Amino acid sequence: MSDLIKKVTEATAKLEQETPASPEALENFRIQYLGSKGLVKAFMEEMRNVPNEQKREFGQAVNALKQQAEARFQEIKAALEANAEQASARQLDLTAPGEPMPLGSRHPISITMNRIIEIFSRIGFVVADGPEIEHDWYNFTAMNTPEDHPARDMQDTFYVVDAPGMLLRTHTSNVQARVMTTRKPPIRIIAPGRVYRNETISARSHAQFHQVEGLFIDKEVSFADMKQTLFYFAQEMFGAPKIRLRPSFFPFTEPSAEMDVWLGTDTEENYRLTKGTGWLEILGCGMVDPQVLENCGIDSREYSGYAFGMGIERQALRLYNIPDIRLLFENDVRMLRQFSAAI
Numbered sequence: 001m002s003d004l005i006k007k008v009t010e011a012t013a014k015l016e017q018e019t020p021a022s023p024e025a026l027e028n029f030r031i032q033y034l035g036s037k038g039l040v041k042a043f044m045e046e047m048r049n050v051p052n053e054q055k056r057e058f059g060q061a062v063n064a065l066k067q068q069a070e071a072r073f074q075e076i077k078a079a080l081e082a083n084a085e086q087a088s089a090r091q092l093d094l095t096a097p098g099e100p101m102p103l104g105s106r107h108p109i110s111i112t113m114n115r116i117i118e119i120f121s122r123i124g125f126v127v128a129d130g131p132e133i134e135h136d137w138y139n140f141t142a143m144n145t146p147e148d149h150p151a152r153d154m155q156d157t158f159y160v161v162d163a164p165g166m167l168l169r170t171h172t173s174n175v176q177a178r179v180m181t182t183r184k185p186p187i188r189i190i191a192p193g194r195v196y197r198n199e200t201i202s203a204r205s206h207a208q209f210h211q212v213e214g215l216f217i218d219k220e221v222s223f224a225d226m227k228q229t230l231f232y233f234a235q236e237m238f239g240a241p242k243i244r245l246r247p248s249f250f251p252f253t254e255p256s257a258e259m260d261v262w263l264g265t266d267t268e269e270n271y272r273l274t275k276g277t278g279w280l281e282i283l284g285c286g287m288v289d290p291q292v293l294e295n296c297g298i299d300s301r302e303y304s305g306y307a308f309g310m311g312i313e314r315q316a317l318r319l320y321n322i323p324d325i326r327l328l329f330e331n332d333v334r335m336l337r338q339f340s341a342a343i
């Protein structure tokens with residue numbers, strides 16, 4: 001046997017000893033045997049130097065080397081792939097605890113609103129609900145604010161272009177009108193919800209905000225009943241020792257008043273909040289205008305009532321020391337999750 005053939009059979013025998021243990025080593029193996037500058041190629045090029053009578057034997061030996069190198073390559077490749085699969089299967093630990101679901105928290109507006117609801121429900125008020133996209137009649141006309149009434153300017157809002165007469169409610173008083181037209185007195189409700197006004201958005205006001213309104217209708221309801229109820233609320237919500245009612249105007253109440261609660265000026269915060277007066281303005285209220293009762297089909301000679309309405313945002317800002325109203329509507333969880341403990 002010529003030296004060349006001997007070299008080929010030696011290479012073939014050596015090949016069987018090789019066990020590349022990584023994808024990189026396997027690639028080196030492939031290049032070494034089967035690459036364009038590899039052994040098989042080099043032996044092929046020797047063919048022309050082999051004497052004719054040995055060409056056949058030499059060719060068969062090189063072919064065997066090539067086939068074995070390919071077989072070995074495939075065999076090791078499959079083994080490496082199987083190993084890798086097993087390794088990743090080992091990394092998947094089915095007994096490991098799952099990804100924790102982030103826990104939400106209540107929005108400061110909801111917390112404040114729930115507190116107000118809770119205080120009034122203790123004295124028999126029940127929650128009533130109504131639509132935010134409302135018919136003009138429930139929002140304005142029924143509430144004694146007919147078209148062209150100047151009081152509409154105080155509550156400019158957003159109108160639905162494609163639906164004449166429809167608007168975003170400016171107060172939750174629409175719920176008053178809806179309840180009065182569908183239920184018989186006595187009526188004792190509070191109406192929490194979102195309302196809208198066409199206002200410039202700033203640190204102190206927003207084009208959307210929240211209110212809680214209250215309505216009480218029965219026989220012989222007096223201004224004194226209203227005052228005592230609101231005083232109870234001021235004590236429960238603010239710990240206020242006294243309240244003050246100032247004359248005001250609303251188209252749907254007569255007489256009307258604004259209520260201030262006494263916070264005092266002892267702390268720097270209260271001084272700032274009350275602008276040095278000690279009084280914080282909290283809500284509007286009054287005796288339901290007989291015209292409103294009539295508009296809603298309630299006999300104003302038989303029944304009387306009072307109503308009140310307050311914004312939630314300012315109370316929430318005060319309760320949680322939040323400096324800017326816009327923070328309440330940006331939905332930034334870094335801000336919102338701070339209130340989870342306060343539920």
Ligand code: PHE
Pocket residue numbers: 170171172173213214250253284285286307308309310
């Ligand atoms: N609806 C009034 C407002 O939004 C508040 C209010 C309600 C006043 C009920 C009096 C009685 O400004």
